[in-house]
Amino acid sequence: MTEPLSNFWTAVVNGEKKQLHIAQTTRLVDVLRSHLNLTGTKVSCEVGRCGACMVLMNGEPVNSCLVMAYQCAGSEITTIEGLLGEKEGELHPIQQAFVEEGGFQCGYCTPGMVISTKALLDRNPQPSQEQIETGLCGNLCRCTGYGGILRAVNKVIDERDRVGSTP
């Protein structure tokens, strides 16, 4: 069998420059999971419907199963492993809210759901209920019924509200 055409792929993943020797038709999800061992990004439907593999590419949420290596070469990619709290060892406020409100059960959709929430709130810190639903409708969850997830997202918004309104 002929090896697929491959050459160097570079990108900034979670703030670190990464260089790999891979086929340019490799899917981003495989680059992350198989080549960089970042298994927080999950693989589920592989047709861009479920959002389990959601990552940020230059700040925009993308299903990493639909992005090829050549399409994201040179990009800045943030996976769930790249979300950090303000202090070392702390969770990002979105992650903290998901833990506190029970916004996960099996947890397999959770990294993608957290990434989509980050993208939503980065764009619009005060989204309406409808905007929240639109922002997260590309992420499927089979366990929670979305109740805990919505409560978590609203908690983040309320918390920012509270902190923001403090003089």
Place this chain on the structure above:
Amino acid sequence: MLLNRNSSGKRWHLRPDGVGKVTGQLQYLTDMTLPDMIHGRVLRSSYPYARILSIDITGAEAMEGVFAVLTSKDVPGLNLFGIATPDQPVFCEDVVRYIGDAIAAVAADSPERAALALDAIRIEYEEWTPLDSPEAAMAPGAPELHEHGPGNVLHRTEIKRGNVEEGFAACEHIVSETYYTPRQMHAYMETEGGLFVPDENGRLHVYAATQHGYKDRMQLARIIGCSEEDIRVISSPIGGSFGGKDELNVQPYGALLALRCGRPVKMHNSRKESVRAGLKRHPMKIEMQTGISREGMIQAHRVRITADTGAYATLGAPVLNFCTEHCLGPYSIPNVDVEGVSVYTNNGVSGEFRGFGGNQAIFAIEGQMDRLAEIMNMDPWEFRRRNMREKSDPGPLNQRILVTDGLSQVWEAMDRSELWQKHLHPPADPALPPWIKRGVGAAIAMHGAGLGYGIPDPAGGRLSLNAEGKIEVAFSYEEFGQGLIATLEMMLCDLFHCSTSDLSIIIGDTDRVPHSGSSTASRSTTMAWMALQRLQAPFRSKILSVASTLSGIPADELITGIEGVWRKDQLSPEVTANEPTMNSKVLVSYVDLAKHGEAEEWIFDTQFEYPTTPDNVVGGHYLYTYAAVAAEVEVNTLTGEAKLLDTRHVVAAGPVINPMGFIGQIEGGSVMALGFTLTEDAVMQDSRYTTTNLDTYLIPTIRDIHTNLEVEAIEDLPEGDPFGPRGIGEIGSVALAPAITAAIHQATGVWVNRLPVPRDQLIKPLSVSLQEGVSSS
């Protein structure tokens, strides 16, 4: 109590697996890798029903990077699996019976190369016409899919009592309806897979999701032809199951390939393969005739259930038993004639799924209640009350069941609820366009827990003080998202007034846990609670007596607490575990205690069976959970879209141990039932799936749910009840469908008898015939 974070107070317990899950650090079994691992893939049938004429694997074997190509000839032991009835071939040899049937498996140095190797396997088939429905499979002259016959019947059930003919003859009204339910897909987010690792001592380590590690181990040993001890099954954490991973799926292939190659083999099904090969909820046709007296009392009930179990048995028989038991609902009916049949077809395999056949039955029986109430011009809730069983009545199979007030309590709580009261005055909003219609419906259910009479249903557990000085529990249950580990933490902290850092919880590893049954049938919480009730006294007594010896203080003045044993006056049970009294300190730490004596002295085991009815009724349950569900629905009569606006679940399941878990299970079950009702159907045409992925198989998204779902928990149990909290893993999913279809009826006048609700039935014609003198504008 309305269950939410506020009402839960300090019992709002953060899950120990939360941080790992929200950070992506938690490794699922499909995330695992090893440096020298290779990749396994399975070749599945090209046809739903065919004879295999020849299999040629030489091309695949010759490929570079291919380590092994296996077929039925390479199965050293039994070439069959199935948790109850092993009739599914690991590899088909001569006949394929469904589109997910496996014929060969390969291991190669990359997943891509493994896929190419599958393409290189040449198979000649003689294609046969598939039996694509139970009707086709039951037709005279239909070929028999399995040898054990007769016909293509897997299993038959019946309940007969009284005289149904006489019963109907005396009835004032009879309602006849046929209900159809879909082939629902579990749609767990993590598809099947795992890592299979042979070690240098000849043992095989299986890291793959299952709801019952010991059963997997037993089946794999049978397939491999080795002893069970030669296999270790590690089976948690699991990215969702809902019953769908109870049977073996990739395990036989991963295990056989790993042993052949002597290297770790990774398997991970694609979603399409998962759909094709995986279990589904049994599609059922349920014909019901129910007759009532002039006073509205049910006199006669005739039911015919036909279940499409697909190509292999799996748990088709127990599912039919459960459906049969539940198609009488919680009602008192003197004359009953129920017959069920589960039929082999060439369709996808149906098996265990949350609710276990109750969902289909409850949709039908509750549909009958609403239709009968309307004929009587009676309030549907009042109609149910009149016909409800008394709490001391026998269960649906005439078996003795545990007496509780659960049924009347959920009925009354729902009757009082604001949402259900809305049905008396159907909400009319003048701001809405005339084609938008709203209605409110409700349904009630009793749902059995445990496997039922006559089916081995072992339970047990181990409690110990381990060498590190942690209070350790070990169960063979699994964490597939339900929050079992958090619940165990809470039970242990309640019992020993300790903190979570004093605990070590071991589940899902056959090398480390005793055989204490499976996580299935809403049983884990009850089982764990019952096990800890048995283990706590001897364990505590041992701890306190050693602490007494070491401290010189009488044991009756001592108590377990945070970090170790305390004097009672310094840490009374009333003082919460998180707030020891000022200036107090632990008397003897668990770490010091553990150094005392032999490790075995600190281990306590228990074994028992899940409680079943004392009566000889196979499948009959003893413990039931009760629920009432109300739903407000909006129907767009131009598009046929039905949207759930509001829902309330009232659940009587005994004390709520873990409120976060309880809410999560009811909310999650409810939304899964929403999909069952409105959108989900794994459609098959000529025994092939036409919905192969989540882009065409539509599970609810965050846009489809009702954001103000309320959960009311009724926590009463009889005084001294020895069984404790009941499981609630399934009860949230069983009664929403009939509540929604009742609401649709109130909104539109349409009686829906088929799920998912067909939109075309809800569309009102656009054109209205012109009448003289009426403007058409």
